Amino acid sequence: AQKITQTQPGMFVQEKEAVTLDCTYDTSDQSYGLFWYKQPSSGEMIFLIYQGSYDEQNATEGRYSLNFQKARKSANLVISASQLGDSAMYFCAMRETLAAYNQGGKLIFGQGTELSVKP
Amino acid sequence: SAVISQKPSRDICQRGTSLTIQCQVDSQVTMMFWYRQQPGQSLTLIATANQGSEATYESGFVIDKFPISRPNLTFSTLTVSNMSPEDSSIYLCSVVTKDYGYTFGSGTRLTVV
Numbered sequence: 084a085q086k087i088t089q090t091q092p093g094m095f096v097q098e099k100e101a102v103t104l105d106c107t108y109d110t111s112d113q114s115y116g117l118f119w120y121k122q123p124s125s126g127e128m129i130f131l132i133y134q135g136s137y138d139e140q141n142a143t144e145g146r147y148s149l150n151f152q153k154a155r156k157s158a159n160l161v162i163s164a165s166q167l168g169d170s171a172m173y174f175c176a177m178r179e180t181l182a183a184y185n186q187g188g189k190l191i192f193g194q195g196t197e198l199s200v201k202p
Numbered sequence: 203s204a205v206i207s208q209k210p211s212r213d214i215c216q217r218g219t220s221l222t223i224q225c226q227v228d229s230q231v232t233m234m235f236w237y238r239q240q241p242g243q244s245l246t247l248i249a250t251a252n253q254g255s256e257a258t259y260e261s262g263f264v265i266d267k268f269p270i271s272r273p274n275l276t277f278s279t280l281t282v283s284n285m286s287p288e289d290s291s292i293y294l295c296s297v298v299t300k301d302y303g304y305t306f307g308s309g310t311r312l313t314v315v
Contacts, residue, residue, distance in 0.1 A: 118304065126292045126308070126311055127309055128245075128294060128309075133303070190304055192245045193244065194243075194244050195244050
């Protein structure tokens with residue numbers, strides 16, 4: 084069965100510093116997708132970054148980058164130059180692939196990491 | 203990517219009553235997902251709703267408690283029936299877009315008293 088593990092319940096980082104949020108996954112599929120979402124206290128889910136299993140380069144989106152190590156089955160999120168507004172819950176998720184639809188199935192979420200940015 | 207309008211954004215309900223949550227998408231989508239997020243927890247999938255077929259429920263969730271409708275490719279509803287305080291959660295709908303991205307509604311924060 085597919086599984087996502089986030090082992091850091093909470094993290095603190097100083098404003099303007101970089102922080103790495105850990106995510107490991109388990110799947111027997113060859114084709115899969117990995118996502119990171121931010122959830123502020125308002126409850127909405129904000130998409131941050133995506134990495135496909137066949138992507139050879141690590142994904143980057145502005146201050147967000149994904150350190151994808153396929154052999155180790157890890158997909159860590161790196162936030163550079165942290166800002167106070169980055170304080171939120173962060174979820175790593177994996178897309179289940181449905182062979183029948185070939186359009187991507189449900190997302191499986193990790194337990195989340197609560198990031199607090201200190202001024 | 204798609205834009206989802208989810209209503210209501212929050213509600214406080216009496217135990218034993220039902221609440222229907224709506225999600226309207228600005229484009230046609232094949233698959234729509236309903237998630238529950240209990241306080242301090244991660245997101246758990248309730249069911250997958252495809253237009254024209256019965257929703258597929260995950261283990262631990264039943265149709266009598268969480269009936270879902272999917273009348274067309276842009277709209278779905280989730281009803282939380284016979285509510286108890288344990289149903290107090292954030293409920294989110296999500297869709298898969300053609301680029302295999304996922305978009306979420308803004309969530310419904312439900313409190314049952």
